[in-house]
Structure formats: structure tokens, C-alpha cells
Amino acid sequence: MLMFDHIGQHALLHITFSLFILVIVWWSLQSLKLEKLIWHPKSGRGMMLFILIAVAITHLVTSFFLEYLNQALNLRYLF
Known part of the structure; x- marks a missing residue:
């Protein structure tokens, strides 16, 4: 039962941290001038690209910090 509690806590931490980073x-990204990169930034495709860029950056940053946290916690097994 204890293992499932740990998995649930990890999932909650991951979801909360991902939303915070998003x-x-x-x-x-609001400070990014999309008019210089995309012909029609207010179109559906332009907004979808903006959302996908935000999700991709969020995934990269969240993965980095959670992996760093995981490795830092694993340091206790070194000694």
C-alpha cells in the first residue's frame, strides 16, 4: 500500500508542477512577437502553433526539474 501512496504523490507533484510551469x-511567450515569425498569428493555425510551443517548452522544463529532483533524492543511496 505504501508504494501506491508514493506513486500517487509523485503523480500529483508532476501534474501540479507541470501546470505551474505551463x-x-x-x-x-506573451512577449514573443509572432507577427515576425508567422504570417497570420491570430489564425487557428497560428494559435495552435503557439499552444504547441508552450506545451513543448513546458515538457522540457518540467522534465529537467523533476529529473533533477529525482537524482538529488537518489543521492542518499550513495553513502
């Missing part, structure tokens, strides 16, 4: 990435 908000930060979305806020940061």
Missing part, C-alpha cells in the same frame, strides 16, 4: 511559459 503558466510561467505561457506568460513568458
Whole structure:
């Protein structure tokens, strides 16, 4: 039963942290001038590209920090 509690806590941490990072990435991308990169940034395709960029950056940043946390926690097995 204890193992399932740990898995649930890890999942909750991952979801919460991902949403937090998504908000930060979305806020940061608002300063990006899409008019210089995309012909029609307000179109459906332009907005979808913006969303996909935000999700991709969120995945990269979240994976980095959660992997760092995991490796830092595994350091206790070194000694």
C-alpha cells in the first residue's frame, strides 16, 4: 500500500508542477512577437502553433526539474 501512496504523490507533484510551469511559459511567450515569425498569428493555425510551443517548452522544463529532483533524492543511496 505504501508504494501506491508514493506513486500517487509523485503523480500529483508532476501534474501540479507541470501546470505551474505551463503558466510561467505561457506568460513568458506573451512577449514573443509572432507577427515576425508567422504570417497570420491570430489564425487557428497560428494559435495552435503557439499552444504547441508552450506545451513543448513546458515538457522540457518540467522534465529537467523533476529529473533533477529525482537524482538529488537518489543521492542518499550513495553513502
